[in-house]
Amino acid sequence: MARSGLRAVAQEVWVSGADQAGNGRAQRREKRRQRLYESPVRVVVVLASAIFVAEALVMLVFRSMPGVPWFIDLLADSSILLLLLTPIFRIYIYKPMKAQIEKRKAAEACLKEYQAGLESIIEDRTAKLVEALQGLERENAERMLTEEALQRSEERFRLLFEQTEDAIILFKPGTCRIIDVNSVAERLYGYSKQELFSLGAGCLMGSEDYAKFCEIIGQVRHGDTIRIDSVTHIRKGGEEIVASVRGKMVSIQNVDLVYCTMRNITQRIRLEEEARLIQAKLIHTNKMTSLGVLVASIAHEINNPNNYIMTNSELLAKVCRDIHPILQEYYDEYGDFNLGGIPFSEMKSVLPELNNGISDGARRIRDIINNLKDFAREEASCVSTKVDVNRVVSIAASLLNHQIKKHTKHFRLNLWGAVPAVLGSTQQLEQVVINLIMNSLQALPGEECSVEVSTLFAADKDEVVIRVTDEGGGIPADIANRILEPFFTTRLDSGGSGLGLAICHSIVREHRGTLGFESVPGRGTTFTVRLPAVH
Structure with missing residues (x-):
């Protein structure tokens, strides 16, 4: 079966090949015939062949008929030639040429039609x-x-x-990569445009602020706005400035960018702080005025009975001196007896001490009242009088005697023997020393820690120096640069206002002096006031 199938397939292939070969030969013959019809050589060959055949036939005929006249020979020759050539011309020249002419005409008609269509297409x-x-x-x-x-x-x-007056920085959305900056930004931060491109926004702020800023930039979308009222930025030289930031998403040439403006508000913040400090000082001045009226009234009410005590204590001292010989004589004659429940043998030595205690207490009340009156008294000019710094420190310590005993068992005054005077306000300098001592007392972790207040004269700088040193917890490094700012306090929960050191700094500055501090966390702090001496 397999062989018969292969034989049948081979036969079909051979028949198909034979048919294709026959069709090919017929097409080749037709092409040769067509070339012959259309070739000039064909006309020459046909004419020559026809004339040759006709002449050959005429010669054969006339050889068989000798003695024919020449004109008959000519007429017969021409007639036979015409009869032979006419069908040959018709078959081999006229018909092919007519067919060729018809083809040419048909082709020309098609060409004209195609040309007309082509022209229409070209026009369209x-x-x-x-x-x-x-x-x-x-x-x-x-x-x-x-x-x-x-x-x-x-x-x-x-x-x-x-x-524009503001610094402008364009960021790529979703990142903090800087695309462009204006000249104001270059001047504000001190970096060139190329430096900002290479360093990025991280050079303009601290690491924590930079992380928060990148998070904000990464979340902004069309319609969102960025608003940062106050942030600390860093200039090229390390100087810190306070800036406010505004931003939004914008499209420039179909490219989305985050458009941020930075405004330097350092001066404004400083002016606002100074305004708050001035307002606080006005409030404080008003309180001190009210305190002065109150202290004057209280001093008057306390001084009257205190004067009675002082006068009567002096009288009692004289009475005791006068009656002592009589009581001693009675004791010698009749023996011991009681005075106020205490035997005379003990009372005779205790009674002068009791009387001296009453006198000393009354005098101390008088001194405290006088110091309060001096502290609360409004002065005509804040820096117009000579001030004894040692006396200022002593008065401040006496006013704070109760607080000192409450907070520490080791309070020391170390006053320079004869410091030069300074030009200023006794009241305001007392306020400075009181604030510094109170801050030191409140910083102590226990009563065994000490506070020392000292004065000295720095001859090389011609300055009078006041130092308040404590053994408290010290000032942490991260807040040390803010400790003199108004309203900054670490004791907000215990009633601190954050104005004490700021007012001290302002008062010392008005006295053309300086207020500084040195602190070691865990060991203590020393505040130093330096005032120009007056000779």
Whole structure:
């Protein structure tokens, strides 16, 4: 079965090949015939062959008929030649040439029809091309107008970008990568544009602020706004400034950017702090005025009975001196007896001490009242009188005697023997020393820790120096640079206002002096006031 199937397939292939070979030979013969019909050589060959055959036949006929006249010979020759050539010309020349002419005419008609269609297509295509060209010209004109408008818009934007008063920085959305900055930003931060491109926004702020800023930039979307009222930035030289930041997402040439403006508000913050400090000082002055009235009234009410005590204590001292010989004589004659429940043998030595205690207490009350009156008294000029610094420190310590005993068992005054005077206000300098001592007392962790207040004269700088040293917990390094700021306090929960050191700093500065401090966390702090001496 397999062989018969293969034989049948082979037969079909051979028959198919034979048919294709026969068709090929027929097509080749037709092509040769066509070339022969259309070739000039064909006409020459046919004419020559026909004439040769005709002449050969005429010669054969006339050889068989000798003595024929020449004109008959000529007429017969011409007639036979015409009869033979006419069908040959018709078959081999006229018909092929007629068919060729008809083909040419048909081809020319097709060519003209195609040419007409081609011309129509060309005209249609030309019209479309013209219309497209006009559309391109319009689009080109519109694009040129758009580009000109865009260029003008970019010029206006660049003008605003460079001439605005605020620093402007463009960021890539989702990152803190700087795309562009204006000249104001370069001047504000001290970096060139290329430096900002290479260093990035991290050079403008601390690591924590930078992380928060990148988080904000990464979350901003169209319609969102960035608002940072106050943040600390760092200039190239390390100087810190306070800046406010505003920003939003914008599209420039179909490119989304985060547009941020930075405004230096350091001076404004400083002025606001000074205004708050001035307001606090006004409030404090008003309180001190009220305190002065109150102290004067209290002093009057206390001084009257205290004067009675002082006067009567002096009288009692004289009475005791006068009655002592009589009581001693009675004791010698009758023996011991009681006075106020105490035997006379003990009372005779205790009674003078009791009387001296009453006198000393009354005098101390008088001194405290006088110091309060001096502290609360409003002075005509804050820096117009000579002030004894040692006396200022002594009065401040006496006013704080109760607080000192409450907070420490080791309070020391170390006063320079004869310091020069300083020009200023006794009341205000007392306020400075009181605030510094109170801060030191409140910083102590226990009663065994000490506070020392000392004065000295720095001859090399011609300054009078007041030092208040404590063994408290010290000032942490991260808040040391803010300790003199108004309203900054670490004792807000215990009633601290944050104004004490700020007012001290302001008062010392008004006295043309300086207030500084040195602190070691865990070991203590020393505040130093330096005032120019007056000779």
